[in-house]
Amino acid sequence: MKILHTSDWHLGHTLYNYDRTEEQMVMLLQMVQIVKEQKPDVFLLCGDVYHTPQPSSAVQTMLTNALLDIHKTHPEMVIVMTAGNHDSGSRHEIFQQPWRELNVYAIGQIERENPDEHIIEVPGKGYVIAVPYCTERNMPEGFFQQLSDLVKERNSAGLPVVMTAHTTVRGCDFTGHDHATDAIVGGIDATDLAQMGDGYDYLALGHIHHGQFVHSGKHNVRYCGTPLPVSFDETFTHSVSMVEIGSHGEKPTVTEIEIENPHPLVTLPTDGFTTWEEAKELLVKFPENIPAYIRLNVEVDDFLPLEAQAEAQLLTDEKQCRFCCINARRKAVKQAEAKMLSVQEFQAEEPIDIARRYAEDLGIDFDSEMQSMFNETLEQLKTEEL
Numbered sequence: 001m002k003i004l005h006t007s008d009w010h011l012g013h014t015l016y017n018y019d020r021t022e023e024q025m026v027m028l029l030q031m032v033q034i035v036k037e038q039k040p041d042v043f044l045l046c047g048d049v050y051h052t053p054q055p056s057s058a059v060q061t062m063l064t065n066a067l068l069d070i071h072k073t074h075p076e077m078v079i080v081m082t083a084g085n086h087d088s089g090s091r092h093e094i095f096q097q098p099w100r101e102l103n104v105y106a107i108g109q110i111e112r113e114n115p116d117e118h119i120i121e122v123p124g125k126g127y128v129i130a131v132p133y134c135t136e137r138n139m140p141e142g143f144f145q146q147l148s149d150l151v152k153e154r155n156s157a158g159l160p161v162v163m164t165a166h167t168t169v170r171g172c173d174f175t176g177h178d179h180a181t182d183a184i185v186g187g188i189d190a191t192d193l194a195q196m197g198d199g200y201d202y203l204a205l206g207h208i209h210h211g212q213f214v215h216s217g218k219h220n221v222r223y224c225g226t227p228l229p230v231s232f233d234e235t236f237t238h239s240v241s242m243v244e245i246g247s248h249g250e251k252p253t254v255t256e257i258e259i260e261n262p263h264p265l266v267t268l269p270t271d272g273f274t275t276w277e278e279a280k281e282l283l284v285k286f287p288e289n290i291p292a293y294i295r296l297n298v299e300v301d302d303f304l305p306l307e308a309q310a311e312a313q314l315l316t317d318e319k320q321c322r323f324c325c326i327n328a329r330r331k332a333v334k335q336a337e338a339k340m341l342s343v344q345e346f347q348a349e350e351p352i353d354i355a356r357r358y359a360e361d362l363g364i365d366f367d368s369e370m371q372s373m374f375n376e377t378l379e380q381l382k383t384e385e386l
């Protein structure tokens with residue numbers, strides 16, 4: 001069985017209010033071309049079809065037309081499209097019935113009562129167990145294994161079995177996800193690989209944007225990653241994965257096919273941070289005819305000039321590139337000058353150290369007499385509290 005593994009299309013995503021329809025269309029055309037050349041048996045879109053749960057009608061039309069083109073290119077191919085955390089699970093299933101006429105399976109929600117809804121037989125080729133967005137909390141205990149067992153009963157011919165999921169698997173690499181979401185993608189919502197049970201030959205994952213194999217000991221668990229970068233931190237190559245499995249129990253072979261982006265996301269300088277003056281110089285020197293999105297990494301002593309954004313915008317006005325943002329970082333303050341404490345640091349301090357800091361700030365000599373007075377008072381307070 002030959003499977004084209006894709007995920008996280010994020011159609012409708014805008015970057016700093018810039019419309020990305022053009023590059024999303026170019027990406028979809030590449031999908032059609034890959035299907036034309038590779039003729040897969042199965043086409044997987046493992047969640048985050050859209051960037052928002054209520055995409056505009058133009059964005060929905062873009063997906064519908066693309067799916068139709070992909071289908072027409074190779075009508076025998078089964079297309080399986082699951083919902084991710086960015087999608088609305090119920091809206092994802094609105095056109096489930098008409099889609100079936102075009103060999104497209106739209107799976108948006110977990111069907112506890114009808115597990116069969118998650119199993120798609122690709123006649124003579126294999127099975128797909130399609131699971132949309134799930135976390136440890138919304139997943140019935142042992143559900144993945146239950147699905148695998150259902151397939152096992154039917155798979156007397158020993159055909160390949162592929163499972164999909166849109167989730168964070170513990171131990172994967174989060175490069176490209178910003179800090180705010182790291183806590184969620186990497187923390188409580190992470191799923192243990194063991195939860196996925198056994199029985200699949202390949203686990204096609206979506207959700208994490210950096211394409212990678214997840215350590216399973218078998219080289220058969222993979223995030224294919226985003227076909228287009230969703231953030232400036234996704235500095236890796238973007239691709240889809242072509243997977244081939246001979247028969248059930250056989251190790252899959254995986255080939256990456258790169259997706260080209262006509263509007264690359266560029267950070268200046270390409271390495272590290274620079275001063276505001278030099279950053280402006282880099283913008284001036286940036287070629288006129290490259291339709292890139294630009295982010296500036298600037299190191300400042302105190303604050304950026306108020307007019308910095310407008311100035312950067314002006315410097316790119318005559319060029320094809322689109323200025324997005326300034327990522328400003330303050331110069332590291334020397335230890336001796338550092339007087340500000342974070343909440344965590346503050347909580348870790350002993351009361352006497354905080355008192356010493358306070359005294360220093362006021363220019364008072366916190367001598368041994370003062371220290372013993374402080375300790376006495378502290379003891380008194382403690383006994384009063386008890």
Ligand SMILES: [Mn+2]
Binds near residue numbers: 008084209
């Ligand atoms: Mn995503």
